[in-house]
Amino acid sequence: MTKTATLAHLAEKTTLSKKQIEGVLDETLALACREAKKSGQFVLPGFGKLVLANRKARIGRNPQTGEPLKIPAKRVCKFRLAKSLKDAVLGKK
Template identity: 60%
Template sequence: MAKALTKSALAAALAEKAGITKKQANIVLVELAQLAYKNAKNTFTLPGIGKLVLVNRKARQGRNPATGEVIQIPAKKVVKFRVAKACKDAVLGKK
């Protein structure tokens, strides 16, 4: 399997494609991440890739795997990423 694309490799590819410097591309990536963090509560969408959504998880019962003891897991908010259909089709191929 191929290696994962690093931040610097992503910035270099973006810079080459957009005709900007690597430093400018790196700034774009950092600002995009900051924008996603600020707007995740209201749903942040990356067109064609997916969206960040805030989800409330219900309280539930779990089990301690070491002792088998039943424990109560409290309700909490979590951030999830929902992949767009276009991204799924591009990566996995159409059925």
């Protein structure tokens, strides 16, 4: 589903205009980015958690030559789905 389709669907289901919904969505994404940078995580209850994590340096392999490569440590961004959303999408086990 594209951003335009999402905005149209939400506008149809609520009393807000597409422009208002776009403003809310854009501000939510900006807030998620700011909070993740500042505190290392952003939680949207019922949806999931955006988390910054440090990945350790490790040894990898060049797939063509098989030569070992040193992969440096880096900071990565991960998203973890809320359990309730995961169960709703995948079905309970």
